[in-house]
Amino acid sequence: MSEQAVLMDGHPPVKGACPAVLDRAFHYGDGLFETIPVIHGKPLFWDAHLQRLQSGADILHMTAPHPEQWQDDLQQLQKKMAGCERYVLKLVLSRGPGWGYGIPQHRSPSRALFASDWPLRSVDHWQPGIHTDICSVPLLTGAPYLQAKTLNRLNQIMARAALPPVYAEGILLDQQGFLREGIMSNLFWVSAGRVYTPSLDNGGIAGIQRQVILNCLQEWGTPAVMGDYPAEVLDDADEIFFSNSLIGIWPVKQFQERSLPGDRGAISARILAWQAELGLGYC
Secondary structure (H helix, E strand, O other): OOHHHOOEOOEOOOOOOHHHHOEHHHHHOOEEEEEEEEEOOEEOOHHHHHHHHHHHHHHOOOOOOOHHHHHHHHHHHHHHOOOOOEEEEEEEEEOOEOOOOOOOOOOOOEEEEEEEEOOOOOHHHOOOOEEEEEOOOOEOOOOHHHHOOEOOOHHHHHHHHHOOOOOOEEEEEEOOOEEEEEOOOEEEEEEOOEEEEEOOOOOOOOOHHHHHHHHHHHHHOOOEEEEOOEHHHHHHOOEEEEEEOOOEEEEEEEEOOEEOOHHHOHHHHHHHHHHHHHOOOOO
């Protein structure tokens, strides 16, 4: 297809844009992504993100680039971002060009890196914390590809659209009514000195920050439990917080009509202090 046969917003695409609109990522969301915070020139938990990307590629029967290729791309991009204290790095892996739902054979995947400004959010998200509620849109589960961080985020987009703006984040249940995750994060709660987080064996994204927190809890000697839990367990929770790679954690000050300690919770406060040393949170 020539560039003359493509219109974007009523105009022929700018030079170099045409290949992108022919890519399967554009047409089908057939690909994966990772979002990584870069603090003082260092991408946090870089290896863990690449490992998750590889795991997702295995699930989708895609060939992932060698880590050295991503590393070379990163070094080139960092030269352009020199002097930027904090920014967001996004890795995108597409299956590449091709039409139809059948997986193209003998096609090379395409990769892209993007750097963007650090998102500006109110300090209230961390201190004293956010308000949250259960989303009316359930999280689709039950297939291995739903555990991969694919480019298809319509489930999360529709969940966010249905959640009132007063809530900075929402809690997703699966079709059976079990707790799974936040719209853009993983979910934790504390009860009687134990930290709980939903199992993601049947769906949901195993966040890099989620695993980092679980590792820290183990080092601290704080019991952590994973399992399938109904939403009602949150009615008795002592603390609730969300985590992802960019926010670190957001402690919850209010769940529905119930007040919670937010950043004053013992576990939340300790995690917030530790993550501030990494450069996450409000600065």
